[in-house]
Amino acid sequence: MxxxxxxxxxxxxxxxxxxxxxxxxxxxxxxxxxxxxxxxxxxxxxxxxxxxxxxxxxxxxxxxxxxxxxxxxxxxxxxxxxxxxxxxxxxxxxxxxxxxxxxxxxxxxxxxxxxxxxxxxxxxxxxxxxxxxxxxxxxxxxxxxxxxxxxxxxxxxxxxxxxxxxxxxxxxxxxNPSGNHLWEFIRDILLNPERNPGLIKWEDRTEGVFRFLKSEAVAQLWGKKKNNSSMTYEKLSRAMRYYYKREILERVDGRRLVYKFGRNARGWRESDK
DNA sequence: TTTCGGTTTCCTGCTT
DNA sequence: TAAGCAGGAAACCGAA
CATH class of the missing domain: 1.10.150.50 (Transcription Factor, Ets-1)
Incomplete structure (x- = not known):
């Protein structure tokens, strides 16, 4: 070494x-x-x-x-x-x-x-x-x-x-409060608003509802983090949907690009800080 | 070496 | 018609 x-x-x-x-x-x-x-x-x-x-x-x-x-x-x-x-x-x-x-x-x-x-x-x-x-x-x-x-x-x-x-x-x-998981990556972007002008934004901070503003840009950023240049929002969103089962995310029906943190997501609440 | 969790990739069908 | 959503299936990869 x-x-x-x-x-x-x-x-x-x-x-x-x-x-x-x-x-x-x-x-x-x-x-x-x-x-x-x-x-x-x-x-x-x-x-x-x-x-x-x-x-x-x-x-x-x-x-x-x-x-x-x-x-x-x-x-x-x-x-x-x-x-x-x-x-x-x-x-x-x-x-x-x-x-x-x-x-x-x-x-x-x-x-x-x-x-x-x-x-x-x-x-x-x-x-x-x-x-x-x-x-x-x-x-x-x-x-x-x-x-x-x-x-x-x-x-x-x-x-x-x-x-x-x-x-x-x-x-x-x-x-370790952070990690390499997708939902943590998303959460960390949301928790750094000064570094995140227009990628993802809170729709309802207290409920944990957020919306992708630049979905492909977020996917590219995620791909860069994972050293995967072929990452797309379509793939990223599939991974996001897997979180529904684990209750890390909850479905938000009828709204495009909108997700909500579930009961198993940690560290997104202001009281978690 | 195996197992397993967490994606990643591809796909089809549906909805907006 | 395009973009996004939903979810099945299989592959991949790193960690334990």
Whole structure:
């Protein structure tokens, strides 16, 4: 695995949403997960353990580093504990990824702006992620507790075994408020009105009713996200109709291009924010 | 390697 | 007549 120093968060985000957008009238839409996680209101000091894991996973993903190469058990802590770690602590806890994580959390801590800073998250030239990750994990059943002793093993249930790591990964995925599903993609467009001038619009915000304004443009955007240049609204709408059965969407009879979120759709209500 | 969920593709018929 | 909707069927693909 090797990541060049020119790899930036911006370039990664724009892989799907970037300026090479073939639809000039389609705005750039950052993934809901990214924009949601890195909000100004969400200071790392107050993160829960799950949010720490989300951040960890996100930084790894954004820098194309295999998250499984990080000993997650060393980060079994809440945001307050995370923020108390030193540079050396990060180095020991995460090996080669330590500096990257340290830079990221330092930026988030001190900038006072908990949004993605494309410049700050850029990989530093001195960071070589091609190096094999040292085994910085602790024996099974032991974790790093920064409060008692920096990097001292502490007995606790940990994600040290492959199975637990897998379940952790699932947990992180489950907690991830955004995702790669079509309905989530649609929802995220709706939730970013400033970036969505005229693609899809709410018909009834409280009821979850929305209408496609540029159906083919949305389909193209979805196709771009899925790396499928032959996506059309006809195909997209077929996928949408499959959501009726799962009650992610409800039918809106007699109205073209109009859909409604169902009981199994999450995160679209204003109270969900 | 298998299973499964989530699409994707193609199709026919119906409605607006 | 075109565009959109509905839904069946099969294929595809990535994740578990």
């Amino acid at each position: 090797s990541v060049t120093s020119t790899t930036t968060l911006e370039s990664q985000l724009t892989t799907t949403w970037g300026p090479n957008n073939s639809y000039p009238d389609v705005p750039l839409v950052m993934s809901g997960y990214t924009s949601r996680l890195w909000t100004r209101d969400n200071q790392p000091q107050f993160w829960s353990k799950y949010q720490v894991w989300e951040w960890l996973q996100q930084v790894m993903d954004l820098n194309q580093i295999d998250a499984s190469s990080i000993p997650f058990q060393n980060f079994d802590m809440d945001g307050n504990q995370l923020c108390s770690l030193s540079y050396q602590d990060f180095l020991r806890a995460a090996g080669c990824a330590g500096p990257l994580l340290f830079h990221s959390i330092t930026d988030l801590k001190w900038s006072g702006q908990y949004h993605v800073d494309l410049g700050q998250l850029e990989l530093k030239p001195e960071l070589d992620f091609s190096c094999p990750f040292p085994d910085v994990s602790y024996p099974p059943g032991e974790i790093y507790d920064p409060l008692t002793h920096p990097l001292a093993p502490v007995a606790s249930p940990t994600p040290s075994s492959p199975d637990i790591k897998r379940s952790f990964s699932r947990q992180v995925k489950k907690q």
